[in-house]
Amino acid sequence: MARYFFNLRHGPGPDGLAVDLEGDELADPEEARARALDVARDLITRTRVHSVRDWFACAFEVTDESGQLVMTVPFGDTVTEEPDEA
Numbered sequence: 001m002a003r004y005f006f007n008l009r010h011g012p013g014p015d016g017l018a019v020d021l022e023g024d025e026l027a028d029p030e031e032a033r034a035r036a037l038d039v040a041r042d043l044i045t046r047t048r049v050h051s052v053r054d055w056f057a058c059a060f061e062v063t064d065e066s067g068q069l070v071m072t073v074p075f076g077d078t079v080t081e082e083p084d085e086a
Contacts, residue, residue, distance in 0.1 A: 001025040004032040004070065006039060007061045010052045017061070029062075029070055036060040036073040044075060 003025050008018040026032050044055040052058060059074040 001027060003065045004029075004035075005063045005065075006032075006036055007063060009059045009061050009072075010057075023065075032062050033071060033073055036062055036071075037078055040073065040075045041078045044078065 003023040005020040005023040007020050010016055010018065024032075024035060026035060040055070040058075040060065043058075047055075056074075056076050056079075059072050061072050062070045064070050
């Protein structure tokens with residue numbers, strides 16, 4: 001298991017990053033991406049804060065224990081396209 005940190009990018013510069021100091025132990029990057037999307041969905045539907053006007057402009061910057069960026073997960077990835085019905 002590896003520890004992944006889900007830093008929330010909600011604006012530009014250092015003031016626009018909420019750093020995750022605890023992280024989560026997960027099996028692999030795919031599981032980390034799934035966790036990021038689950039948390040993003042929850043934030044979009046349940047959380048209202050003055051500092052975030054548009055959750056879809058946010059992203060998780062997922063890092064590993066050494067602080068290296070593993071992936072960026074835009075909150076917009078929570079929306080999947082439905083095929084058009086004929």
